[in-house]
Amino acid sequence: MSATAVVGPEVVERGFPKSLRSELIALRRAIHQHPELSFAEHDTANRLEAALRACGVEDIRRIGTGLVARVPGRSRTAPVVALRGDIDALPIQEATDLPFASVNPGVMHACGHDVHATWAVAAAALLLAEPADGDVLVVLQPAEETGTGALKILESGALDEVRAIFGGHVDRRFEVGEVVADEGPLAASADSFTIELIGSGAHAARPHESRDPIVAAAAVIMALQTVVARRLNPATPGVVTIGSIHAGNAPNVIPASATLAGTVRAIEPASRELLLHEVRQVAESVAAGLGVESRMTFEPGTPPIVNPAEATGWARAAAALVVGDRRLKPLGILNLGGEDFAHYMERMPGCFLRIGAREPGGEVIPAHSARFHAAEPSIFVGAAVLAQCARIASAALTARS
Numbered sequence: 001m002s003a004t005a006v007v008g009p010e011v012v013e014r015g016f017p018k019s020l021r022s023e024l025i026a027l028r029r030a031i032h033q034h035p036e037l038s039f040a041e042h043d044t045a046n047r048l049e050a051a052l053r054a055c056g057v058e059d060i061r062r063i064g065t066g067l068v069a070r071v072p073g074r075s076r077t078a079p080v081v082a083l084r085g086d087i088d089a090l091p092i093q094e095a096t097d098l099p100f101a102s103v104n105p106g107v108m109h110a111c112g113h114d115v116h117a118t119w120a121v122a123a124a125a126l127l128l129a130e131p132a133d134g135d136v137l138v139v140l141q142p143a144e145e146t147g148t149g150a151l152k153i154l155e156s157g158a159l160d161e162v163r164a165i166f167g168g169h170v171d172r173r174f175e176v177g178e179v180v181a182d183e184g185p186l187a188a189s190a191d192s193f194t195i196e197l198i199g200s201g202a203h204a205a206r207p208h209e210s211r212d213p214i215v216a217a218a219a220v221i222m223a224l225q226t227v228v229a230r231r232l233n234p235a236t237p238g239v240v241t242i243g244s245i246h247a248g249n250a251p252n253v254i255p256a257s258a259t260l261a262g263t264v265r266a267i268e269p270a271s272r273e274l275l276l277h278e279v280r281q282v283a284e285s286v287a288a289g290l291g292v293e294s295r296m297t298f299e300p301g302t303p304p305i306v307n308p309a310e311a312t313g314w315a316r317a318a319a320a321l322v323v324g325d326r327r328l329k330p331l332g333i334l335n336l337g338g339e340d341f342a343h344y345m346e347r348m349p350g351c352f353l354r355i356g357a358r359e360p361g362g363e364v365i366p367a368h369s370a371r372f373h374a375a376e377p378s379i380f381v382g383a384a385v386l387a388q389c390a391r392i393a394s395a396a397l398t399a400r401s
């Protein structure tokens with residue numbers, strides 16, 4: 001690809017009609033000010049539906065607190081692609097000094113989904129003005145933070161005809177106008193497990209009459225540290241973390257059981273399987289050596305996101321057209337956070353992008369911090385890049401069909 005000129009976010013923003021710009025900013029601020037938790041996004045969904053209709057989108061389907069809007073393409077029979085923006089907030093007390101800070105106590109848009117929802121609406125407006133070859137489904141997805149919203153949308157069947165999907169996340173490690181669209185791993189799988197260690201209780205002064213689950217818990221936790229260190233190929237990242245441990249109520253009583261809970265993160269399906277298998281194996285055998293039974297239950301979370309080559313190529317071409325290829329940045333250090341966009345990517349190809357959201361000279365504030373907010377111009381960059389992803393993917397899929 002030949003080098004394209006660097007385009008500042010202000011230029012991208014000027015590509016939007018002025019009245020639309022101010023409506024989008026008002027929409028983002030309203031969503032930010034009235035955040036709603038996963039699967040409770042009732043007002044948010046109403047606001048988004050009204051904004052889509054105001055832009056001229058007619059075909060809108062409600063799926064619980066989510067929406068799927070169909071933006072017509074130039075041909076009814078051309079392949080359909082989708083864009084996704086998530087819409088839910090987090091149980092965090094906001095500590096920004098934004099004039100439109102949350103008015104809902106203990107609830108906050110600390111992950112930037114207020115911006116994702118807005119750029120999805122903005123992308124719909126762009127695609128109405130300059131359609132893709134085929135229809136584009138704009139998915140406003142609830143409950144990303146609980147890892148369950150994408151499945152709800154998929155189970156509705158609304159995306160059955162979709163041939164490729166694109167989405168993005170604001171990221172303050174990158175300045176507004178910068179975009180990451182890297183092939184390969186982008187987010188980790190995030191599964192939870194609980195290990196119940198069942199022994200038998202006794203007087204604390206008579207340990208020989210017990211099968212002490214607290215000593216077993218200590219041994220199991222230390223042995224679990226060898227799973228990543230000794231079982232996982234060091235060339236691939238993974239995490240095993242015990243985040244909670246509960247046992248006993250009194251200093252002079254050995255309890256009958258102990259409960260550990262933790263999370264396993266991996267970026268490759270094979271390492272995910274291996275880690276979960278080894279955690280169970282190590283816990284059972286170490287506990288058994290101490291006369292304690294280990295029962296592990298596993299709560300599957302989101303799979304990893306691994307951006308495939310072809311769809312990532314479409315996304316890179318789209319980003320280069322919008323911001324110039326010098327503003328296409330490498331992800332750098334992989335973050336082992338989870339992202340439920342992965343559920344779509346299990347069913348169809350696509351690409352998940354990072355969209356720079358730090359104002360020039362601004363601070364790097366991590367998502368899920370009470371001070372997190374995304375720079376407003378990231379709305380326009382995200383919308384323009386995603387709309388262009390849809391056009392390029394649609395054209396490539398049409399040429400093939």
Ligand SMILES: [Zn+2]
Pocket residue numbers: 111145367368
């Ligand atoms: Zn989040």
Ligand SMILES: [Zn+2]
Pocket residue numbers: 111112113144169367
């Ligand atoms: Zn998020």
